[in-house]
Amino acid sequence: MTASLFGRTIPSKRCEMTRTISIQQKRLYLIGALLLALGLASAALIYANAEDNADIALGYEMVNGVAYPTASKDSKAFQRDVRLYGGKFALLSYQFTDWFGSLWRGRRLAFTVAALSVALSAGLVFVANVLLSDPDSDVGPESSGDRSG
Numbered sequence: 001m002t003a004s005l006f007g008r009t010i011p012s013k014r015c016e017m018t019r020t021i022s023i024q025q026k027r028l029y030l031i032g033a034l035l036l037a038l039g040l041a042s043a044a045l046i047y048a049n050a051e052d053n054a055d056i057a058l059g060y061e062m063v064n065g066v067a068y069p070t071a072s073k074d075s076k077a078f079q080r081d082v083r084l085y086g087g088k089f090a091l092l093s094y095q096f097t098d099w100f101g102s103l104w105r106g107r108r109l110a111f112t113v114a115a116l117s118v119a120l121s122a123g124l125v126f127v128a129n130v131l132l133s134d135p136d137s138d139v140g141p142e143s144s145g146d147r148s149g
Helices: 023-049 076-102 106-133
Strands: 002-005 008-011 059-063 066-070
Antiparallel strands (some): 002 008
8 A cells, every 4th residue: 555645655554454452452452441440430439428628627718798707817917927938938838838738638639540541541552552652572472473474
């Protein structure tokens, strides 16, 4: 078979090759699909059952006639004290730690589980495709340690 590129005819090796999938690749694809399905299903269950618990409100701020609860960590006095005792880096470090910790609670946990399952299953599919593109790999069961040309 041939392919055309900018009006030129180029013989295409890819069109002539047959795509064979090894057992290892099938397993990786299957594991990736199962991981994605289980991860998204568990994320949906977590989202349905989780509550967004606001921190215990120490006070309320009025903005345009609407009262918003504020926690101690959100107050300007707390942020000023942290900056006073530890500097700006301490405040940024505290905010990062608080944000990272919030990923593992409530409905944010559902989004974290979903994102991790998508990333891991995409990684498995990528590894399986890399195995497919490397015809000289020693992964297949038919290959042996000795290669004679």
